Amino acid sequence: MSLEALSPDAWGAVVVAVLGGAIRVGTPFLFVSLGECITEKSGRINLGLEGVLVFSAMAAFGASWLTGSPWLGVLAAAVSGALLALVHGLLCSLTRVNDLAMGIAVMMLGIGLAFFLGKPLIQPQAPMLAPIALGEWSESSAVRAALSINPLFPVGVLLALGLTWALATTRWGLTVRLVGDSSDAARAMGMPLQGTRIVATTLGGAIAGLGGACLSLYYPGSWNESLSSGQGLIAVALVIFARWRPVACLWAALLFGGAGALGPALQSVGVTGYTYLFNAVPYALTLLILVLTCSPHRSLRGAPGELSVQR
Amino acid sequence: MSRSMQFVEALVLPVLALTGALLAFGLFVVGTGRDPVQAWGLLFLGAFGDAFSIQNTLQRAAPLMLTALCVALPARAGLTVIGGEGALVAGALACAALPYLMPLPQGAGGTLLVLVASALAGAGWIALAGWLRQWRGVNETISSLLLAYLAINLFKHVVEGPMRDPASLNKPSTLPLDESIRIGSMGTMDVHWGLVWGLAACVAAFIWLSFTTHGLATRIVGGNRRAAGLIGLPSTALILTACALGGAAAGLAGGIEVAAVHTAANASVIVGLGYTGILVSFVARHHPLAIIPVAILLGGFGAAGSMLQRRMGLPDASVHVLLGFAFVLVLAAECWRGRLRLPRWLSARAALPVPAREGA
Numbered sequence: 303m304s305l306e307a308l309s310p311d312a313w314g315a316v317v318v319a320v321l322g323g324a325i326r327v328g329t330p331f332l333f334v335s336l337g338e339c340i341t342e343k344s345g346r347i348n349l350g351l352e353g354v355l356v357f358s359a360m361a362a363f364g365a366s367w368l369t370g371s372p373w374l375g376v377l378a379a380a381v382s383g384a385l386l387a388l389v390h391g392l393l394c395s396l397t398r399v400n401d402l403a404m405g406i407a408v409m410m411l412g413i414g415l416a417f418f419l420g421k422p423l424i425q426p427q428a429p430m431l432a433p434i435a436l437g438e439w440s441e442s443s444a445v446r447a448a449l450s451i452n453p454l455f456p457v458g459v460l461l462a463l464g465l466t467w468a469l470a471t472t473r474w475g476l477t478v479r480l481v482g483d484s485s486d487a488a489r490a491m492g493m494p495l496q497g498t499r500i501v502a503t504t505l506g507g508a509i510a511g512l513g514g515a516c517l518s519l520y521y522p523g524s525w526n527e528s529l530s531s532g533q534g535l536i537a538v539a540l541v542i543f544a545r546w547r548p549v550a551c552l553w554a555a556l557l558f559g560g561a562g563a564l565g566p567a568l569q570s571v572g573v574t575g576y577t578y579l580f581n582a583v584p585y586a587l588t589l590l591i592l593v594l595t596c597s598p599h600r601s602l603r604g605a606p607g608e609l610s611v612q613r
Numbered sequence: 614m615s616r617s618m619q620f621v622e623a624l625v626l627p628v629l630a631l632t633g634a635l636l637a638f639g640l641f642v643v644g645t646g647r648d649p650v651q652a653w654g655l656l657f658l659g660a661f662g663d664a665f666s667i668q669n670t671l672q673r674a675a676p677l678m679l680t681a682l683c684v685a686l687p688a689r690a691g692l693t694v695i696g697g698e699g700a701l702v703a704g705a706l707a708c709a710a711l712p713y714l715m716p717l718p719q720g721a722g723g724t725l726l727v728l729v730a731s732a733l734a735g736a737g738w739i740a741l742a743g744w745l746r747q748w749r750g751v752n753e754t755i756s757s758l759l760l761a762y763l764a765i766n767l768f769k770h771v772v773e774g775p776m777r778d779p780a781s782l783n784k785p786s787t788l789p790l791d792e793s794i795r796i797g798s799m800g801t802m803d804v805h806w807g808l809v810w811g812l813a814a815c816v817a818a819f820i821w822l823s824f825t826t827h828g829l830a831t832r833i834v835g836g837n838r839r840a841a842g843l844i845g846l847p848s849t850a851l852i853l854t855a856c857a858l859g860g861a862a863a864g865l866a867g868g869i870e871v872a873a874v875h876t877a878a879n880a881s882v883i884v885g886l887g888y889t890g891i892l893v894s895f896v897a898r899h900h901p902l903a904i905i906p907v908a909i910l911l912g913g914f915g916a917a918g919s920m921l922q923r924r925m926g927l928p929d930a931s932v933h934v935l936l937g938f939a940f941v942l943v944l945a946a947e948c949w950r951g952r953l954r955l956p957r958w959l960s961a962r963a964a965l966p967v968p969a970r971e972g973a
Contacts, residue, residue: 393945400944400947404945406754407892407943414933414935417929417930418931418933535755535758535759539759577770578766585766589745592752592759596749598747598750
């Protein structure tokens with residue numbers, strides 16, 4: 303069926319599905335972009351979060367399957383994400399090690415480990431996170447589906463607010479921002495440069511790991527080798543779009559979630575044949591946003607000064 | 614003297630890193646309750662054990678040489694481009710699409726035309742990432758990866774939609790290339806001519822970088838942008854050329870995969886050759902000639918993967934784990950550069966700019 307042939311009712315269903323999908327698809331984006339945000343605030347970039355996402359999704363699924371408790375799976379995701387990011391943080395602290403390239407290496411290692419260890423997990427069914435049903439009042443099943451919310455989404459919202467507060471007002475937040483903006487100034491103040499970056503990177507990995515748990519324990523809610531296709535990388539670009547502000551990451555994640563939900567929503571009302579083009583929308587949107595926001599002449603407003611993506 | 618030290622160092626550090634990766638992989642195998650010595654043995658048997666495996670290895674090394682150039686050439690101009698997979702996929706698509714667009718001559722002429730189309734598609738794809746960086750300051754590492762995902766989705770859309778061969782039921786493919794256009798094996802060997810293309814591209818890239826003024830200018834831009842500006846070099850043109858040449862190599866890899874191996878464009882082309890090429894280039898420190906042996910070694914590990922799977926019951930991702938360890942350790946080994954023993958006055962002179970550490 304083509305787009306023109308859709309009835310107004312079908313369009314309504316698409317809109318509802320996209321709005322609901324914004325949260326469902328956007329929650330992993332939210333966690334990864336928050337993780338990347340805190341990492342980059344300390345002046346380092348972690349492209350390895352794509353690997354963290356896949357690895358922690360596998361860990362979450364495996365732990366949930368072994369223990370029978372999806373929340374232990376969430377915990378396992380955070381811990382495994384933190385461990386992989388810790389490797390990145392430690393190795394990037396060595397002299398001459400390029401954090402962009404190391405991120406790619408960590409991404410390949412994380413994905414390789416996840417595929418290796420996750421081989422036995424492709425068949426089994428693990429207990430999933432139960433959705434929070436906010437749509438019970440409605441007669442429409444589409445609305446009810448759209449309003450059953452990933453229980454980790456509120457956690458993500460609280461995290462975004464908490465990180466904003468912590469970065470703005472706490473001693474630790476001030477240290478992270480100073481280390482990220484000027485390592486010379488931080489050194490002059492006697493602040494632990496590499497230590498702060500390692501802690502921020504590890505924390506970022508733990509947060510991104512929660513995004514992995516969303517993928518394998520909520521939506522799509524299984525473990526397979528095509529679970530993530532670059533969400534971790536899109537999140538890196540999202541952080542630039544959000545100008546390194548955690549709350550803006552929330553809105554950016556919802557926007558991208560909506561864009562990602564467009565394809566499946568249209569498919570559910572019978573528009574087929576464009577699946578891959580709709581799948582490409584988030585990447586094209588990311589690229590477009592980068593083209594519109596970046597500039598060759600100045601660094602971006604809000605960008606941490608030590609960041610190597612900034613020239 | 615400093616040059617020879619540089620050479621020794623460029624040899625010793627990656628070898629140490631790869632040895633470390635093999636050790637780490639061995640520990641990993643022990644962790645699964647299997648024998649690491651058997652795994653190491655199978656890795657080398659599967660890669661170089663007999664004529665069959667050597668041919669298999671060379672077959673796999675050919676596209677890796679080309680996708681590694683897609684990382685190495687921009688790197689020598691100071692860019693970290695990692696979207697070679699996108700250029701490869703674009704090249705594969707262009708190769709399969711050309712017969713839909715125009716009638717092709719039979720035989721070698723047709724082969725040349727489809728390969729030129731592949732190279733042009735790949736060149737455009739990576740040059741776009743370079744241009745976005747020069748024009749808008751968009752980080753080329755991120756944009757080239759996004760472009761790779763875009764290329765893959767575009768590829769799948771076209772292959773499963775407008776260009777689908779109605780006869781390909783289970784595995785959507787384009788119409789197969791005319792038999793006379795396909796790339797065949799070299800003589801009696803079970804290795805296709807793509808290997809020669811890969812070797813030739815690496816040698817040509819070496820000559821360009823080392824012996825031409827244009828190549829020297831490109832390396833100056835990669836080493837020090839400001840110095841390049843001071844002596845009036847056209848940085849943007851040089852960077853775009855390096856990106857386009859790298860992209861052309863990866864695009865060619867895609868074209869060769871279609872014309873020599875799969876005979877049509879389908880999902881089998883997208884198996885991460887572009888990503889393994891990144892590792893090859895980093896191990897080879899972006900040196901075109903060093904890419905050749907490294908591609909053969911890592912291609913060999915790839916060839917041995919199925920043997921690990923058959924004989925030891927290890928998952929097919931084992932090779933990914935090994936390559937992941939290798940990549941991490943190769944980069945970490947950078948911190949020893951210039952610190953390998955010897956008097957300081959020797960190693961200080963060896964510290965010439967190497968673009969690998971040149972962030973974005």
